[in-house]
Amino acid sequence: MSANSLQTPRLVEVRKNVLKQNDVVARALRERFRKAGVLAVSLVSSPGSGKTAFLEKTLTLLYPRYRVAALVGDLATENDAARLARSRAPVKQIITGTVCHLEAAMVQNALEGWGLNNLDLLFIENVGNLVCPSSYDLGEDLRFVLLSVTEGEDKPLKYPTIFNSADVAIITKSDLAAAVEFDETAAKRNIQAVRPGMQVFKLSAKTGEGMTEFLDFLESRRARLRAAGA
């Protein structure tokens, strides 16, 4: 046995946030977005809940009336960026490799060379994952959590942390609600249980149902941001 292990350990206070590095970058990004008057929103959901279809529809409806752009995170492939590019808005894919979530530094790197002053809205689509993204601030103004009607009404109760970390819930694929006997009341009750007061939108990227209300909301938040920055 070494002399070291016989010593009584000394306690040294540290008090450091483990995600400090990420939070510092996220704060700097938020400040940049604010200064440039860009409303930055991120999207989180499980894989297959319709993030990309929803985003493609949103970009298509907003462009070219608004200067919009999107960053899209995936473990592999550039398929989503190719789909989103059909909207003609600038899109960049972030390939995370084996990382199951986006981090603020990845957003920062992806934005290199982009003039934020030329943008009104920036969408950041996270990796499809309802667990890991909840811990990482990306500097966004708003975090949307998506829940498709085909997933089951209890998703918020199964993943309370990510729902709690989000600002707005979006129920997607509303055109399929009847076919899967989606219980909207139960879903909304569960959302409110884990995040009281959260605003909820229900829409379909396919039929366009509910998109107008959602776009009005985005516009009002963007106007509020501009007014605050002016």
Next chain:
Amino acid sequence: MHELSIAMSIVEMAQEEAERQGSARVQAVHLRLGLLSGVVKQALLSSYEIACEGTPLAGSQLLIEEIPIEVFCPRCEAPRPVSSIRWFCCPECGTPTPTVLHGKELEVVALEITE
């Protein structure tokens, strides 16, 4: 499964601090982990062991203090614990409570070191 990268950050932070303390040997790392941090205790503990391998922290312990979720009840005008992570409301009066005061912590609070 982002616990491994978080464990690696913890090891890195502990190592830096140990170096500041004159290359002390880290016996244990004390961590505060909120129940709303999105990090799973068990996964973090096993990731920590892996993250320590081949570093001066190999063999050190990660001591986790779990921090319960505390919210602010607008009706009682007081901090309250939530009864469940699936139900954010005041345990006293039942008012929904969106304001989280504690539970998101992910913080290295102290190191146990020997010289």
